[in-house]
Amino acid sequence: MQLKDRNYQIQGVDVLAIADEFGLPLYVYDANKIIEKIGLLRSSFAGVNLKIKYAAKALTNVSILKLMRQQGVDMDSVSVNEARMGMLAGFEPSQIMFTPSGVSFDEIREAVDLGLQLNVDSLPLLEWVGQTYGHSVPISIRINPHIAEGGNIKISTGHADSKFGISILQRSDIRAVVDKYQLSVAGLHIHTGSDFKNADAFLRGAEVLFDLASDYSDLKFIDFGSGFKVAYKEGDHVTDVADLGRKVSEAFQSFCQQYGRELELWFEPGKFLVSECGHLLVRTNIVKENPSRTFVAVDSGLNHLIRPMMYDSYHDIKNVSNPLGDEKTYTVVGYICETDTFATDRPLPDVRPGDVLSFENAGAYGFSMASTYNARFRPAEVLVYDGSPYVIRQRETFADLMRGQEILEFEEEFVKN
Structure with a gap:
């Protein structure tokens, strides 16, 4: 899907194309934004x-x-x-x-x-x-x-x-x-x-x-x-x-x-140089309508971006797949077995299962504070540099989760009498 709204492009690269190529969830960073911030400091x-x-x-x-x-x-x-x-x-x-x-x-x-x-x-x-x-x-x-x-x-x-x-x-x-x-x-x-x-x-x-x-x-x-x-x-x-x-x-x-x-x-x-360069791309798993509010559940959580839960930080959310949809109100939540609410009662263009959302200002203290809680993989990281996206960290695998663990062998299984 090609987007007409250039807000969802990074250095002219379609964000949805990045999502398709590298999979989700995914951290994407814009090198030009970092360079811009460095220049602003120097000139000031x-x-x-x-x-x-x-x-x-x-x-x-x-x-x-x-x-x-x-x-x-x-x-x-x-x-x-x-x-x-x-x-x-x-x-x-x-x-x-x-x-x-x-x-x-x-x-x-x-x-x-x-x-x-x-x-x-x-x-x-x-x-x-x-x-x-x-x-x-x-x-x-x-x-x-x-x-x-x-x-x-x-x-x-x-x-x-x-x-x-x-x-x-x-x-x-x-x-x-x-x-x-x-x-x-x-x-x-x-x-x-x-x-x-x-x-x-x-x-x-x-x-x-x-x-x-x-x-x-x-x-x-x-x-x-x-x-x-x-x-x-x-x-x-x-x-x-x-x-x-x-x-x-x-x-x-x-x-x-x-x-x-x-x-x-x-x-x-730190944050000044990299916050605005970062986008956490996620996919909508479920849109769940309750009597009190409508939840959007995505394939990410506090294990990937803990700042909203830890600091009550605000992150703008864009519906990359459906930017021109009718505006509705959603509470965006993660898939972790804890309360991991990214946004409460947030107006967004109509969100459907499968839609790609982007959490903005995710460059600072996003991946660096990520974890494997609930035995979930940490995302891949991609840097868009000189108009092209490059993988700068591979997505984790089950082997990464098991690395360093030693599995004990017990003589017999305990049987309750």
Whole structure:
């Protein structure tokens, strides 16, 4: 079926043709959208020495990491395994920021041995680094600025009760450990969470870091993390990145003049770069009319896209097969033996069994949070690059589900008397 509505094409490729070729359910990513977002960030911060560190946890497929590297973007990782994937994609260890949270010292040692840029987010870790490495390993220090803004509390990381970072109220304790071991502090870091609507939160965080920077004379960078808000539906308020770039750049340039030399300005966008590139294509199994509402049950669930259940996130849904059908109201649900509702009382063009639906803004924290719950396969992933679709992850099989399991042989079957 060829669609007249180009909204259901990716780089001129018919979405239904992609579904037919690769099967469903299926994650499809648009490389052009990622490249567009990278360009927007660069143009918005044109006046400073900007480094973009892609937060790989959002979408960790190695081909996506290679695309980031091709575009001159560095990488932020939260586990050594993420970093190893980045190295497979061609990143040098020095291009990878390692920002763990409460991991074992063994993993820290592994990261240092690999040559990653270590970001320290607790006083016990700072003390251990001092005891183990002294001044031989340059570090960054992650600060909790006690700024409570952003979206869902589960993705807000800069408030006073967050587990992330070292409280700004412990400033003197940080300095005491640094002085005790003569630690080499290369950078200061904050990440206050996602979904900031304007520059104010970044500027307040900047004030915290700029003031703290006076304690350290050999800094190379200031890292503001990320948190840019993207649109999930028409009319959503989004971060004005151009305005953010102008205001933060001015503040940063002023700071550098006072500091006495130019530093690098780092950002670690994840969702901002990949959210809008992603589409989760699913097929309608059943349309079930109940007295209270009409359910659309699809061949996917929280095992493929858990964000609506975990964060109450909104994902626009398109009826790819019948975009011009009469509008009706549906509750879209998955096939998992839990309540996995994607959308409640959502107006959609007439949905029929077999119709292909697309969950939009599915690039960030979609596949990367997917599971094999209910012994279901995780989907394949396809990247549309330069006008052609490419498989970048094969669909799982039963052999994948069984890999690593050892089947015990029991002597006899238990028989109830």
